[in-house]
Amino acid sequence: MTHGTHNAVYDPRNEEVLIYVNGELFSRNEAKISVFDSGYLVGDGVWEGFRLHKGVLVFLKEHYDRLFQGAKTVGMDLGMSRDEITKAIWKTLDANDMKGGVHVRLMFTRGIKKTPSQDPRLTVSGPNLVIIAEYKKADPESRDQGVTLFTSTIRRGSPDYLDPRLNCHSKIHEVQALVQALEAGADEALMLDVNGFVSTCNATNFFMVKDGEVWTSTGQYCMNGITRGKVIEVCEQAGIPCFQKNFSLFDVYGADEAFVTGSFGGLTPVTGIDGRTITETVPGTMTQRLQKLYEQAIEAQVNEVKV
Template sequence: MTEDTHTTHDAEDDPRNRDILIYVNGALKHRDAAMVSVYDSGFLLGDGMWEGMRLCNGRWAFFEEHMDRFFEACKAVALDPGTDRAGLLEALTMTAQANGMTHDVHCRLMLTRGVKVKPFQHPSLSRSGPTLVIIMEHSKPVDRLAERGIRLATVPQVRGLPMSQDAKYNSHSKLNCVIACLQAEQAGADEALMLDPHGFVNTTNACNFFIVRRGEVWTSTGDYCMNGVTRAKVIELCRANGIPVREKNFSLVETYGAEEAFLTGTFGAQTPVAEIDGRQIGSGGAGPVTRQIRALYKAAVEVDTRG
């Protein structure tokens, strides 16, 4: 990665993160001492689920939606969290308080099937219960991406069919996305634009993807994309505020001709796209519809976290 390369997770450097405490199965440990076993199923196989969340005004933004996604994914792969959402909230609160965190905080909550008795695949070899890790960082997105945006490159790696590895899982198995990211980097872009198995535009390697054409907001059908909480909120906000929005198949031709494009994700909220495959999109930065949606989303977060 060069100095000119950016990602949707670029954050301002915060020296407080050098001494954060990380939650590991009920204990808080300095980041340099926070460890899991090499026999852990997450390390061995990527067998686990995770959630990314934002702490704003002392509360977790859209907490119930994140928990709905997390517990649904765990149930689908027979992964017992060993607690309920109240228990997870208690662990999150414990970690935030120990670190003195209340605002502009990003959390990665990770649950694996736990430590195995032998380094092999079968889930029955995980017999000691799940491993729960919570990493929180003081994390504010860099200002330069809010207007300038990022560069995407369409890559050969696709978002696959649900019966191969369903993108609805926020799973630790991210190799598909890592390969896409590497392909984009090799093409001189910041992140990858991934197609679905039929060649329609789908997501990036890290975020969901939207375009604006003739005042309409378009995103994929949702059949192959990540089950994004921010994506769902953007669609909901568009419908509630008279912004035409469509979930549909669309091609690269239509994408190149868009007036605006932006990405959605828990960390960056709405990140504008400057160019795709060397073609400038609209003005090459945040357009009026992107700015309007960003303002609506920011207001929704305020309402949700201030109660």
């Protein structure tokens, strides 16, 4: 049975959701994109995942900052402003009568190619935009039981060939890492950077706790996660020592607690890594405290937007 940080509680309403494709809405079974799409052919695209909570798209500015930086990095003109994208998202949400408990996946690709090729000059259309909004509540089992990790031999990319901060459609190295972890009997993969220091996980950011301190990687070789940034922020606000630093598996194996972060699952406890037990208390004391502080940050964002 699948178990991990992206497990969602089954919701039958998702069978009837309408999907946004370039300004039009289609039923789930009718939503399609061309086989000549750049994203399908060569993974040429950027994307974001948003949470709709109590009628508010949480941390929207931070997600847009990352989206537009990614598009600029790969030389892609999205052809839409932030306001126009927001209107497209709300068109999708309103068509599905969605108010909260929703995860939104927004995907831009460079467009349709004349023929299968990497060359952007062979793109014969504007960017393609797909928006998938689903009712998604994180499965409490992951939060209650925690997840296990396995350290993959697949390293996170160096900024000089594929900057890990780029939230692009090319995710094959993370998939490879996850496959290794699954074959080893773990739930997800822990990934090292090119220097052998702990970097991140295949789909989430990694944190460890030691002697009341929270550690995470330097950020040079990991996705610049929105939730990661918020956890660092709430630590600073609460006076919890939080360090972005280099550390190795030597440190991780001796951690008091560990957890991973992501927009969908929030903070998910890690119980074991590479067959070693990290904690039998789920969630740990610090992890539980940070879960509450993060939830408070979300509520503060909702209240700020609604004022």
